[in-house]
Amino acid sequence: MARILVVEDDAVTAEAIVRELGGNGHESTTVRDGAEAVELAMAKPFDAITLDRMLPTLDGLAVVERLRDSGILTPVLMISALSDVDERIAGLRAGGDDYLTKPFAPDEMVMRIEALLRRAAASENAxxxxxxxxxxxxxxxxxxxxxxxxxxxxxxxxxxxxxxxxxxxxxxxxxxxxxxxxxxxxxxxxxxxxxxxxxxxxxxxxxxxxxxxxxxxxxxxxxx
CATH class of the missing domain: 1.10.10.10 (Winged helix-like DNA-binding domain superfamily/Winged helix DNA-binding domain)
Incomplete structure (x- = not known):
């Protein structure tokens, strides 16, 4: 079981992510605000983060930049309706580890999270x-x-x-x-x-x- 921080301001999307993660044995904590996401990710250990691109207070790019600048290396799957190449590049350059566009298949989202978890586990002590x-x-x-x-x-x-x-x-x-x-x-x-x-x-x-x-x-x- 992995501990996943779900950062998503749309209640329907957040519920779908949490439900799919739970169905695959993972535990989720949900926040809807960028500043709250930064605070929580710095205060508690998570195994991975799903991060919406468009958020109140701080957008997804600002969130992941602040985490990386603070030494938080938790794998981040960025999720966004913005699908053009420049947006994907911006998300990865800011510190995201993968980028998934909306609408997405929930099972694909889980597969991407689990791929990030496997990569992180393989990197330990490497x-x-x-x-x-x-x-x-x-x-x-x-x-x-x-x-x-x-x-x-x-x-x-x-x-x-x-x-x-x-x-x-x-x-x-x-x-x-x-x-x-x-x-x-x-x-x-x-x-x-x-x-x-x-x-x-x-x-x-x-x-x-x-x-x-x-x-x-x-x-x-x-x-x-």
């Missing part, structure tokens, strides 16, 4: 290393040669994915679908931008870049 780079999956922190490096949320997700495939080429399509979690857009510049940012933060003088660009294949993280 350290990923790539040469001089060390990635702490619990603290969500990165060091290079022992020096801390500050990464934005999506930069961290991208580095984690590359590290889990250390030494293996991963295509732009796979990165886009696994890190950003929506279908590949060949015209998107997101990956290029984030790879460039990672290189700037991770690379050290006198060392080859840890991230290689492989023409026609994608990218590869190496232990350098």
């Amino acid at each position: 350290i990923l290393r790539a040469g001089a780079i060390e990635i702490d999956l619990i603290r969500r922190s990165v060091t290079v040669e022992g020096e801390p490096v500050r990464l934005l949320h999506m930069e961290f997700r991208l580095l984690e994915f590359l590290a889990r495939n250390l030494g293996k080429p991963v295509s732009r399509r796979v990165i886009f679908e696994q890190v950003w979690r929506y279908h590949f857009d060949p015209g998107a510049n997101l990956i290029n931008v984030h790879i460039a940012r990672l290189r700037k933060k991770l690379d050290r003088p006198g060392r080859p870049s840890a991230i290689s660009t492989l023409k026609g294949e994608g990218y590869r993280l190496d232990a350098v």
